[in-house]
Structure formats: C-alpha cells, structure tokens
Amino acid sequence: xxxxxxxxxxxxxxxxxxxxxxxxxxxxxxxxxxxxxxxxxxxxxxxxxxxxxxxxxxxxxxxxxxxxxxxxxxxxxxxxxxxxxxxxxxxxxxxxxxxxxxxxxxxxxxxxxxxxxxxxxxxxxxxxxxxxxxxxxxxxxxxxxxxxxxxxxxxxxxxxxxxxxxxxxxxxxxxxxxxxxxxxxxxxxxxxxxxxxxxxxxxxxxxxxxxxxxxxxxxxxxxxxxxxxxxxxxxxxxxxxxxxxxxxxxxxxxxxxxxxxxxxxxxxxxxxxxxxxxxxxxxxxxxxxxxxxxxxxxxxxxxxxxxxxxxxxxxxxxxxxxxxxxxxxxxxxxxxxxxxxxxxxxxxxxxxxxxxxxxxxxxxxxxxxxxxxxxxxxxxxxxxxxxxxxxxxxxxxxxxxxxxxxxxxxxxxxxxxxxxxxxxxxxxxxxxxxxxxxxxx
Numbered sequence: 001x002x003x004x005x006x007x008x009x010x011x012x013x014x015x016x017x018x019x020x021x022x023x024x025x026x027x028x029x030x031x032x033x034x035x036x037x038x039x040x041x042x043x044x045x046x047x048x049x050x051x052x053x054x055x056x057x058x059x060x061x062x063x064x065x066x067x068x069x070x071x072x073x074x075x076x077x078x079x080x081x082x083x084x085x086x087x088x089x090x091x092x093x094x095x096x097x098x099x100x101x102x103x104x105x106x107x108x109x110x111x112x113x114x115x116x117x118x119x120x121x122x123x124x125x126x127x128x129x130x131x132x133x134x135x136x137x138x139x140x141x142x143x144x145x146x147x148x149x150x151x152x153x154x155x156x157x158x159x160x161x162x163x164x165x166x167x168x169x170x171x172x173x174x175x176x177x178x179x180x181x182x183x184x185x186x187x188x189x190x191x192x193x194x195x196x197x198x199x200x201x202x203x204x205x206x207x208x209x210x211x212x213x214x215x216x217x218x219x220x221x222x223x224x225x226x227x228x229x230x231x232x233x234x235x236x237x238x239x240x241x242x243x244x245x246x247x248x249x250x251x252x253x254x255x256x257x258x259x260x261x262x263x264x265x266x267x268x269x270x271x272x273x274x275x276x277x278x279x280x281x282x283x284x285x286x287x288x289x290x291x292x293x294x295x296x297x298x299x300x301x302x303x304x305x306x307x308x309x310x311x312x313x314x315x316x317x318x319x320x321x322x323x324x325x326x327x328x329x330x331x332x333x334x335x336x337x338x339x340x341x342x343x344x345x346x347x348x349x350x351x352x353x354x355x356x357x358x359x360x361x362x363x364x365x366x367x368x369x370x371x372x373x374x375x376x377x378x379x380x381x382x383x384x385x386x387x388x389x390x391x392x393x394x395x396x397x398x399x400x401x402x403x404x405x406x407x408x409x410x411x412x413x414x415x416x417x418x419x420x421x422x423x424x425x426x427x428x429x430x431x432x433x434x435x436x437x438x439x440x441x
Contacts (some may be wrong), residue, residue, distance in 0.1 A: 001088065002096040008225035009097045011107060015216025016108035020047055020115055024208025026264070027119045029202030030313050031193060034397025035123045036202075036407045042130055044114040049131055054107040055080050055136055055311045061143035062106065067092040067152035092152060096224060105220060106150070113142055113169045117315035117343060119313035120177035123187050123195075124394055127402040129387035133377060141373045145172050145366055159344065159355065160362035161334065163232070164221035166276025166327040167366040174320025175367045177311065179374030184388040186310035188395065195312075200260050207264040211240055212273045217280035232278040232339055236271065239290030243270025246294030262298070268320050269297035277333065280342055285333035289326060297322050319369070327363045331356030347418075 024043035028036045050058070056079055063074030080103070089099030114134040118125075148155040149162045162168060187195070197203060218236040222229035228353050247266025248258035273293035274286055281289065300317040304310070311317070334355055336347040344358075345351030381387045388394075392399035400406060 001098065001189075002224065005224035005226075006101065007098045008229065009101050009220060009238050010102040012107045012216035012220025013101065013108055015213045016105065016112070016220065017047070017106075018042075019210055019213035019217065020112045020144050022213055023115055023208045024206065025111060025202050026206025026210060026268070027122065027313055028244040029204070029206060030119075030197040030261075030398070031122050032401070033198040034399055034406075035154050036198065036337060036399065038073075038127070038144055038402055039118060039122060039406050040400025041127070041403060042118045042125070043115045043133060045127075046134055047111050049135055050111045050138055051107060053135060053247035054103075054110050054111035058110055058143055059083070059103050059106065060136055061139065062110070062146040063093075063151045065151075066090055069152065069154050069157040071148055071154055073147045098288065099183045102223070106146075109169060109217075110138060110142060110146070113165075113173050114138060114168070114176075114317055116173035116315060117138060117177045117180060120311045120315035121184060121381055122312035124388050125185055125397065126386050126389045126393075127398075129381050129385055131424030132381055133180070136377050136381075137374060140348050140377065141176060141370055142168075145326055145370065149366075151363070154192075155362045156366065159358040161326065161330055161342070161355070161359070162276045163282055164218045164275045166273075167362055170272050170275060170319045170323030170414060171327065171363055171366045172323075172370045174316055174318075174323055175370035176374035177315040178309070178320065179371045180378045180387075181309055181311055182375060183378040183382050189192060189390060190310045197261065200264075203264050204260060207267055211237075211267060211271065214240070218275060220260050223278055224336065225341070228279050228339060231283075233279060235274055235278045235286035238283055238286045239274035239293070240267045240270040240345065241269060241278075242287045243273065243297075246291045247298050248294075265314070265318060266294040266298070269293045270323045272319055273297075273329070275321070276327045277330045280330055280335065280339050281333040282338055283345075285335065286303065289329050289333065292329070294323055322328065324363050325368070327359050328356070331359040 020043055024040045027043070028039045031039050059080065060075050061073045061076035064076040083100050083103050085098040085100045086294065088095045089097050089102065092101065095102055114137055146168050147153040149160065149168050196304040214236055215233050219229040219233035222232055244263050244266040247269065248262045249260040252258045270290035270293050273289050277286065277289055297318050300321040301314050303317065330346065332346045332348045334342045334344070335349055336345050344355040347356055349354060378387055389398070389401060
C-alpha cells in the first residue's frame with residue numbers, strides 16, 4: 001500500500017460523492033419551484049438506496065471475477081466479503097490502495113449514474129416508482145456495463161478504453177434517460193406552457209460543485225497520486241473551459257445572447273466528453289474535445305424537438321451525446337505518451353483505425369443495451385406500481401404531492417408586500433418573453 005495514493009483516493013472518493021448533491025442543485029435550479037424538493041430528494045435518496053445495494057450485492061456483480069472477459073461479475077464479494085482495509089484485493093486490480101477504498105470510490109460512481117437520469121424525467125415521477133426503478137437499474141443495467149468496461153469484461157477485453165466513465169456513466173445514463181421518458185411521456189403542458197428555470201443561481205452553484213468534484217471523478221480514476229492523475233485533472237479543467245466558451249459562442253451567434261444557463265450547460269458538456277479521455281489524451285487533445293462538446297451538445301438539443309420526446313433538462317443532449325462524442329473522439333486522440341496502457345494510438349497520432357472501431361462498438365453496444373433494458377424496466381414498473389404521478393399530483397407539484405413539503409413558502413408573504421401574488425399553479429401559466437428566453441428551446 002502507498003500512503004500518498006491512499007490519501008488522494010480518500011479525497012477523490014469524497015469529491016465524487018459531493019457531486020451528487022451538486023447534481024441535485026444543478027437540476028433543482030432548472031425545474032419549476034413546485035418541483036425543486038422532489039428533484040433534490042430523488043438525488044439524495046439515490047445516495048441512500050444505491051449505497052446500501054452496492055455493499056450488499058452491487059459491488060460483487062460489477063467487480064467480482066475481475067478480468068473474466070464476461071458481461072457480469074460473480075458473488076465473490078457478496079456483502080463485502082473479503083473487502084476490507086487490510087488487503088489490496090485480487091491481483092487483477094493491481095492496487096496500491098486498500099481494496100475497501102477502491103470499492104467505496106466505485107460506489108460513488110454507482111450513486112451518481114442513476115441520479116443523472118432524473119434530469120430527463122423531471123416533474124413527473126412517482127417517488128416510490130423512481131426508487132424501484134433505480135434499484136432495479138443498478139443491478140440489471142449498471143453492474144453489467146461496469147463489469148464489461150471497468151473490470152476487464154468483454155468490452156475491455158475487445159480493446160475499448162474508458163478512463164473514468166464515458167460509456168459506464170454517461171452513455172449508460174443518457175440512453176437510460178431516453179428509455180424512461182419514452183415510457184412516461186411528456187409533461188402536462190409541454191410545448192404550450194412556459195416552464196422556465198426557477199433559480200438559475202442554484203444551477204450555477206450546482207455547476208461549480210460538479211466542476212470541483214469532477215477532479216476526483218477523473219483524476220481519481222488514475223487510482224494514485226501520480227503524473228497520470230495530474231494530466232487527467234488538467235485535461236478535465238481544460239475541456240470544461242473550452243466547452244463553456246464554445247457553447248456560449250454558438251449561443252450568441254444563434255440567439256444574440258450568451259446566457260448563464262448556457263455557460264453552466266457548456267461546462268458540464270465538456271466535463272462529460274472528457275471523462276472517457278481524461279487519462280488517455282494530451283492537453284491539446286482535451287481542448288479540442290471540450291470545444292467540440294460545447295457546440296455539438298448545444299446543437300443536439302434540437303433532436304428532442306425533431307423527435308418529439310420531452311427530455312426536461314436535456315440529459316440526452318448533454319450526457320448521451322457528450323458521452324458518445326468523447327468516447328469516439330478518444331479513437332482519434334489517444335496518446336501512448338500520456339498513458340502506456342494505450343497500445344493502439346488514435347488516428348491523429350498515426351495509430352490507425354483499430355481503436356476508433358473498438359470505441360464505436362463499445363459506445364453503440366452500451367447505448368443499445370441500456371436503452372432497451374431501461375425501457376423494459378420502466379415499462380414493467382409503470383404497468384405495476386406506477387412510475388408516473390397522476391395528472392392532479394403533477395399539477396400540484398412533486399414537493400407537495402410526493403413529500404408533503406414546500407421549498408418556498410411564498411404564499412405566506414403578506415399580499416401588501418407583493419405586486420401580484422400568485423400560487424404555484426398560477427406560476428406555471430406565466431409565459432413572459434423574458435422567462436421564455438431563459439429556456440433552452
């Protein structure tokens with residue numbers, strides 16, 4: 001064991017866990033005020049349910065039998081059997097940190113991945129149905145994909161690379177989000193009623209927490225305090241910066257304004273796209289990946305309008321498209337000088353198309369499996385206990401209908417202090433030009 005590596009991974013584990021509350025604020029600021037607690041609760045509840053399931057059975061399904069080139073793990077580590085702070089774990093993992101710390105670090109990834117889905121389904125999921133869905137999704141979708149990529153399963157054995165979760169986290173969650181919204185349908189009033197973000201400052205706060213935590217997400221994936229971690233953290237920051245600029249530049253050219261929501265979304269798009277590449281490309285490559293991600297993900301928002309689905313907070317455009325973009329661009333920019341594990345360099349470094357083909361296959365396989373499996377899981381839950389709230393509960397808002405709480409007690413403000421007091425329901429029917437300009441569409 002190496003004490004320096006252990007110290008860095010303890011910090012990285014905390015950083016990645018902190019990303020889930022950051023995601024809650026990022027999404028929470030973009031929903032209407034009557035749904036903000038519902039959004040926060042879905043993210044925080046994932047920390048509870050997924051954490052428990054990970055210890056009992058999730059970790060062993062994802063990492064048991066590491067290196068077996070299969071599609072899912074075994075039960076070697078059921079209930080964390082053999083997972084402690086005194087061993088380095090099986091030789092396959094080649095760790096210099098306690099095995100239990102590796103398991104804890106991977107748990108934080110397992111928590112935030114299903115939480116990403118909540119942005120697409122915002123405003124309309126029943127809490128009990130949601131909890132049932134993410135529990136089933138962890139075991140049936142996340143663990144096989146994680147094993148296939150992170151634990152030497154069939155995609156890794158084929159030669160595909162994924163440094164920190166382009167396929168395992170972002171393509172996986174983005175495809176799942178699409179599958180679920182195809183089941184639950186559109187929000188009431190979608191396309192007819194303005195649904196602006198209720199608090200962009202909360203969204204910007206969430207963006208800052210995500211950017212901060214992503215240092216642990218990407219640089220922590222080096223599993224040590226070393227030069228590879230340093231390169232990964234620089235690539236992470238460079239890509240996010242480039243994506244932020246490219247998003248607001250395209251936004252300014254198209255609409256005449258660079259918005260705060262655009263800046264936040266652009267930064268996250270860059271962070272998503274660099275995730276699979278962070279420990280495999282040089283800094284110039286990271287800038288290019290980020291710049292492309294900002295522009296491409298912004299343009300990808302138009303897909304939902306053409307296809308006619310309701311992705312509330314553009315998870316498909318940012319996470320699915322961003323994850324696909326980063327994973328495929330790795331086939332062009334992979335650099336053996338950055339990481340010796342790269343045996344087939346990218347096209348632009350003279351390595352031929354072998355890695356590019358592997359990246360495309362791995363990306364499409366992950367997308368297809370997650371989309372189909374998530375659709376089926378959502379359909380079964382919708383047909384049994386119900387996944388979407390009823391019309392009355394949706395109109396009332398998730399805060400009150402699902403949790404009997406209210407984020408902002410605006411109705412308690414004396415009428416003499418407000419020029420035009422209104423209820424949460426009235427707020428939904430206000431569609432001024434100024435508010436509409438704050439929406440992506």
